[in-house]
Amino acid sequence: MVKKKKYFSFFGILAATVNKKLESLNCMILSVLSKASAITKILLHKQLKPMKLYSTNNI
Numbered sequence: 001m002v003k004k005k006k007y008f009s010f011f012g013i014l015a016a017t018v019n020k021k022l023e024s025l026n027c028m029i030l031s032v033l034s035k036a037s038a039i040t041k042i043l044l045h046k047q048l049k050p051m052k053l054y055s056t057n058n059i
Helices: 010-045
Strands: none
């Protein structure tokens, strides 16, 4: 029996690399989206006030 060496093809390595990068990007987007709702809630609970009271328009 002749033993054949199995090598990875260039396209197989390329596909695996692209898949890993897309998976990483997907996880990053999901983490940002999950934190976005918490940030939105915090911003809605805070009341915005002017830094200087005399800088508002008093007409």
